[in-house]
Amino acid sequence: MSVKVDDIRSISLEKLNKFVDKNNFPLYRSNQIFNWINKSSVKSFDDMTNLPKSLIDLLKENFRLNFSQISSKQISIDSTMKFAIKLHDKLVVESVLIPSGDRVTACVSSQVGCSLDCEFCATSKLLRMRNLESYEIFDQIILLNEQSIENYSLPISNIVFMGMGEPLLNYNNVINSINLITGKEGIEISNKKITLSTSGISKMIHKMADDNVKFNLAISLHSAIESTRNEIMPFSKSFPLNQLIKSLEYWYEKTKRKVTFEYLIWKGINDDFEHINALVKICKRVPSKVNLIEYNSIDDPRFSKADELWVNKYLNILKENKVSASIRRSRGKDIQAACGQLANKH
Numbered sequence: 245m246s247v248k249v250d251d252i253r254s255i256s257l258e259k260l261n262k263f264v265d266k267n268n269f270p271l272y273r274s275n276q277i278f279n280w281i282n283k284s285s286v287k288s289f290d291d292m293t294n295l296p297k298s299l300i301d302l303l304k305e306n307f308r309l310n311f312s313q314i315s316s317k318q319i320s321i322d323s324t325m326k327f328a329i330k331l332h333d334k335l336v337v338e339s340v341l342i343p344s345g346d347r348v349t350a351c352v353s354s355q356v357g358c359s360l361d362c363e364f365c366a367t368s369k370l371l372r373m374r375n376l377e378s379y380e381i382f383d384q385i386i387l388l389n390e391q392s393i394e395n396y397s398l399p400i401s402n403i404v405f406m407g408m409g410e411p412l413l414n415y416n417n418v419i420n421s422i423n424l425i426t427g428k429e430g431i432e433i434s435n436k437k438i439t440l441s442t443s444g445i446s447k448m449i450h451k452m453a454d455d456n457v458k459f460n461l462a463i464s465l466h467s468a469i470e471s472t473r474n475e476i477m478p479f480s481k482s483f484p485l486n487q488l489i490k491s492l493e494y495w496y497e498k499t500k501r502k503v504t505f506e507y508l509i510w511k512g513i514n515d516d517f518e519h520i521n522a523l524v525k526i527c528k529r530v531p532s533k534v535n536l537i538e539y540n541s542i543d544d545p546r547f548s549k550a551d552e553l554w555v556n557k558y559l560n561i562l563k564e565n566k567v568s569a570s571i572r573r574s575r576g577k578d579i580q581a582a583c584g585q586l587a588n589k590h
């Protein structure tokens with residue numbers, strides 16, 4: 245029995261040429277197959293309508309085409325939609341569509357589960373099962389784009405890597421997926437409309453800057469004081485704040501693009517002037533803007549949303565210091581589709 249490769253979409257044209265040749269088909273067939281597998285529309289071998297049946301059967305015997313499938317869909321009262329996406333090995337990730345005026349933002353996952361331990365995030369309670377392949381991230385976008393057009397009559401306008409997982413711990417596949425999404429087989433979206441969010445893996449931020457990537461960067465900061473950050477995001481003990489800030493300065497130096505700091509404010513954790521001042525200090529070092537995100541409860545008594553008063557203090561003091569800041573209200577809370585709520589509960 246022949247050993248099946250994982251997915252035909254992960255093999256090169258060269259290998260495809262060899263396969264076609266070995267099986268006595270003319271070489272142009274290989275180009276045809278390559279075109280099909282690099283087109284978003286092809287979800288099964290039977291869709292490759294210009295190939296002879298004998299070649300389709302041979303492909304089915306030797307390869308898989310693991311196009312992911314939507315296994316469930318939930319719709320929020322605010323029109324946000326959450327999708328459970330089933331992968332070829334039956335594992336499931338979640339993706340979200342967030343409509344707003346004439347824009348639709350797709351929030352995609354980069355890993356099944358997450359290996360980080362942010363105490364306030366529901367996804368961190370899931371084990372990290374595996375990284376997503378680049379074509380699996382790409383499939384999420386293709387499926388979400390179809391859903392967006394069907395449900396909102398608009399294609400996806402923005403993409404955020406803010407679903408399950410830590411994108412910078414699956415760097416190569418994430419970068420390849422962005423190349424597919426923005427490439428000619430993708431959905432005609434520019435890098436400028438894509439944002440990668442990281443909990444702050446400093447050495448990978450360095451690498452991204454060196455690789456000259458063109459998309460936007462967001463950092464889940466939540467505290468600019470090391471001891472607090474280490475408590476609420478214990479993994480960050482391996483990524484000291486100072487190294488993180490240095491990597492962001494380097495990012496700006498190389499890309500000239502501001503970073504966005506994502507920031508949650510909790511009662512008794514960071515609702516005080518010491519934390520506000522520390523944030524202001526970092527924002528003065530790193531050209532940036534701040535998104536104050538509304539905390540979505542995950543039923544952990546240690547965490548509760550700070551009073552509105554403190555949110556306004558953050559907002560005002562940041563503005564007084566000429567740091568651009570805004571409040572990001574949650575969407576899709578009623579269906580557990582909001583930030584930090586993705587935990588495969590359908």
Ligand code: SAH
Nearest residue numbers: 365406409410441442443464539540583584
């Ligand atoms: N691992 C990456 C990608 C996930 S993005 C990262 O951390 O950036 C998900 C965003 O939601 C992060 O900014 C995260 O800190 C935030 N988040 C996590 N739990 C949350 C919660 N309960 N309420 C609101 N935001 C939360």
